[in-house]
Amino acid sequence: MKVLGIESSCDETGIAIYDSDQGLLAEALYSQVEIHQQYGGVVPELASRDHIRKTLPLIQEVMSKAECTKSDIDGLAYTAGPGLSGALLVGASIGRALGMTWDIPTIGVHHMEGHLLAPLLEEKGPTFPFVALLVSGGHTQLVEVERIGAYRLLGESLDDAAGEAFDKVAKMLGLPYPGGPHISTLAESGEAGRFTFPRPMTNRPGLDFSFSGLKTFTLNTILSLLDGDTDTTKIDQQSKADIAHAFQEAVADTMRIKCQRAIQQTGMRTLVIAGGVSANKRLREVLTVMVEKEGGEIYYPSLQYCTDNGAMIAYAGCQRLLAGQHDDLTILAKPRWPLDQLAAL
């Protein structure tokens, strides 16, 4: 079965064709980063307007790369949520309308299920069941995954998502949006031990996260170096690197503690990490060491499938369509959509 996937939940237009027999046939990704960078974050209205411009030309490009015509496509998958409502509506309207005209089964995919299943695009992917740490710009969740669609939420962030915290700290340091990759690069030249940041919510039981206190701690640390000036971007370059280092260590170590707890609590031996922040090298290192100590295995997507992309949506949609699921003609756009409300396969 060949499925065309459309991702448009935030600031990336991602299109891909996944074939259940041959794997990924073709893909294209257009990032809106340059449009939003001057505003220091995603401007929803500009995002929708750009998805409108890019979606159909990218579909045409991917169809031609895969040497497919419309009669070769057996199913259509689009991101139905969660995400920005205007942005979602673009992919959902185009996806649902193409599904109707091409007369093929069509399904609205949960964006975080897309992330969660992305490691299965790899040649050696995880086998079910596993514990998944989903870390993106909008979500930080620990999920017990029995099989596709059977998700039990073990814990989540009570305030900022991990990616959001990376982006906000980056902004304080005067780094461009999205800040995660910039913090990661800067942290490499940071001096270990100059600053130690707290590991929030690790000294009490439970699997929830909180990053807003860590963000405030970071801000106060920066201000303490500034002698009354409130422009946080003015601290010297070495201090920026040292702060990026301390912040990244605190996030990675907090996740290590929570993931270890989740593994021990569920008795599962496999940890999957996915979502934009799973591209973070240090986080991968810290979690790999922990999982190996626990005698388990860790899986994460290759870098291009950590952040938003069309391949993960085509893949997740394909699994559901193969199981006989599909939607009616309603265009689905759900800006809020709890992951544990999905139907299990």
Ligand code: KG4
């Ligand atoms: O999954 P994603 O592409 O979009 C959402 O679904 O939100 O995640 C984007 C987030 C951004 O906050 C970005 O700063 C973060 O992932 N990110 C990283 C890295 N690469 C992307 N955070 C830390 N280290 C990275 N290397």
Ligand code: ZN
């Ligand atoms: Zn995402």
